[in-house]
Amino acid sequence: MADLLYKTSLAVVPRLYVGLTRLWFGSCPLEIRGRENLEKVLAQGSAVVPFWHYSVFYMLYHLRQYPGVAMVSASKDGEYIARVAELLGFETVRGSANRFGVRALKGLINHVQKGKNAGIVADGSQGPPLKVQPGAIMLAAKSGSPIMPIVWAVKRYKAFRSWDQTVMPMPFSPMILQYGDLIYVDKKITSKLVAEYQQRLEEQMNDMYQQLWQEFDKEHHGNRT
DSSP, X not given: OHHHXXXXXXXXXXXXXXXXXXXXXXXXXXXXXOHHHXXXXXXXXXXXXXXXXXXXXXXXXXXXXXOXXXXXXXXXXXXXXXXXXXXXXXXXXXXOSSSSHHHHHHHHHHHHHTTOEEEEEXXXXXXXXXXXXXXXXXXXXXXXXXXXXXXXXXXXXXXXXXXXXXXXXXXXXXXXXXXXXXXXXXXXXOHHHHHHHHHHHHHHHHHHHHHXXXXXXXXXXXXXX
């Protein structure tokens, strides 16, 4: 019975979610910054596009307009996100740091080398939040594509009680999204260089994070203290 309910919900919930969010997110006025960075990516091919996990709901919606591939957790819950991503036009690769990580990375590299942008959660599927994991760095090094981070903030929202306090924007709430400066990763990567690029990317993303949320009079999203 449980298996039947799961399969039924997989068939219904993602389609319902996508239909609702097209109206829901579409009602929110959006200010975009850093368009020149996006234009560089569009002119030269593809990019690795990391974003913080708290913004995953909106990011999947926003990035649907560009040909891309997304890495989604291999868990049963991840299947819902994978279905949503596919309905929005993404190809998906299943995996995480703990499950099928190497296989997923190889799949992403193959897609990026074919000219598709790769959406990847910078802080991984389990966190810690706002801490860059090595996946985006390794993908950029192996694929030869630059990293273009994206950070997003919204004025009114609900923050869920998850490890990252995932954010769902409220209808008609103003939003700001920033495309960050491109980072080109050395193809001859070493463990020391990976750590250095992680720190560089994390600092850039958190600088953008602080600036955007402060414009809505917040130090951070969620209810963290």
